[in-house]
Each structure stands twice: as structure tokens, then as C-alpha cells.
Amino acid sequence: MSKSKSKPKPWDENWEKLEDIGSGGQGKTSLVKSKNDSSLPGKYVLKILHKQKDDERRARMYREVTNIRTLKNPGIPKLIDSNYEFFEDLNIPLYMVTELIEGSTLE
Numbered sequence: 434m435s436k437s438k439s440k441p442k443p444w445d446e447n448w449e450k451l452e453d454i455g456s457g458g459q460g461k462t463s464l465v466k467s468k469n470d471s472s473l474p475g476k477y478v479l480k481i482l483h484k485q486k487d488d489e490r491r492a493r494m495y496r497e498v499t500n501i502r503t504l505k506n507p508g509i510p511k512l513i514d515s516n517y518e519f520f521e522d523l524n525i526p527l528y529m530v531t532e533l534i535e536g537s538t539l540e
């Protein structure tokens with residue numbers, strides 16, 4: 434069976450990739466801007482899981498998003514968008530978008 438690389442991804446509907454930022458143990462990050470929402474000006478960070486079919490990674494992303502939503506702290510980038518609620522459906526690639534922390538790399 435051939436892999437369709439051009440299949441639209443869940444994040445494509447609302448987010449346009451501007452450039453790659455980096456790659457962590459869990460996901461790949463890119464600078465993005467909103468395609469449709471004028472209440473979201475400027476740049477944000479999109480993180481896409483590396484291992485989309487891995488239950489444990491998916492659960493970890495679910496917890497990360499839940500944590501970010503719960504913790505309201507100036508040092509923690511706010512959650513802007515995610516489809517994390519689909520973490521149990523392996524057919525849906527997971528992503529999250531957070532505020533951009535300006536400056537050099539977080540690490």
C-alpha cells in the first residue's frame with residue numbers, strides 16, 4: 434500500500450508553517466501563523482508528534498497539553514490549539530500549538 438504524503442493533516446486547516454524550529458524527543462516544532470483567525474496575530478509554535486502510532490507517546494502528549502492548560506504561569510507558553518482529545522484514535526495525527534517564547538532556544 435502506498436503512503437500518501439499529500440493527505441491533508443489536521444493542523445493544515447488552521448495553521449501555515451513558516452519554518453522549522455527544532456526537534457525534541459517527542460515531537461517536531463515549527464513556527465506557524467494562523468490562516469483564518471484574525472484574533473491570533475503573529476507567530477506561534479506547532480508541535481507534531483514523531484511517533485503518531487505510539488500509544489505511550491500519544492498519552493504523553495495528552496498529558497502535556499492537559500498540564501499546559503492547567504498551569505497558568507508567565508513562564509509557560511499558553512496553549513492555543515490542539516486536537517489532543519483524539520489521543521486514543523491512532524488514525525488521527527496529534528498536534529499542539531502554543532505561544533512562541535521569543536529568544537534563543539529554550540534548551
Ligand SMILES: Nc1ncnc2c1ncn2[C@@H]1O[C@H](COP(=O)(O)OP(=O)(O)O)[C@@H](O)[C@H]1O
Binds near residue numbers: 455460
Ligand atoms: N513555545 C515555544 N517557543 C519557542 N520555542 C519552542 C517552544 N516550544 C518548543 N520550542 C522549541 O522546539 C524544541 C522542541 O520542543 P520540545 O517542547 O522540547 O519538544 P519535545 O516534547 O519533543 O521535547 C525546543 O527545544 C525549543 O527549541
Ligand SMILES: [Mg+2]
Binds near residue numbers: 457458
Ligand atoms: Mg524537549
